[in-house]
Amino acid sequence: MLSKTTKARLGVRATVVMAKHPMIRRAALKAGVPSAKLLAKREARGRLEPIGSAARKAGSLVVVYGPVAADALGLVEAPKRRRRAPRIAAASLLAAAAVLLLRRRG
DSSP, X not given: OOOHHHHHHHHHHHHHHHHHOXXXXXXXXXXXXXXXXXXXHHHHHHHXXXXXXXXXXXXXXHHHHHHHHXXXXXXXXXXXXXXXXXXXXXXXXXXXXXXXXXXXXX
């Protein structure tokens, strides 16, 4: 097991050799790209979190108040009123017919 100081010295020596030798420098750069990508993604995610929460709030506002605003501005036609009278009449006729049939049988 190496001590901390020995590890630090070896790290410094390896860094100096890498800085002087172009082939080692290129190989280290290629090997370091994936770890650098991960670090950049993590930093970007940390910066975008507040923006994401604001975007979610804005999206929920659009979902809730969008149709109301579109109707108020005249961008969308108002929905047609449903004709409920024929449905109610048909339901009452069916109910009356069922009562008559049940009374005759019973």
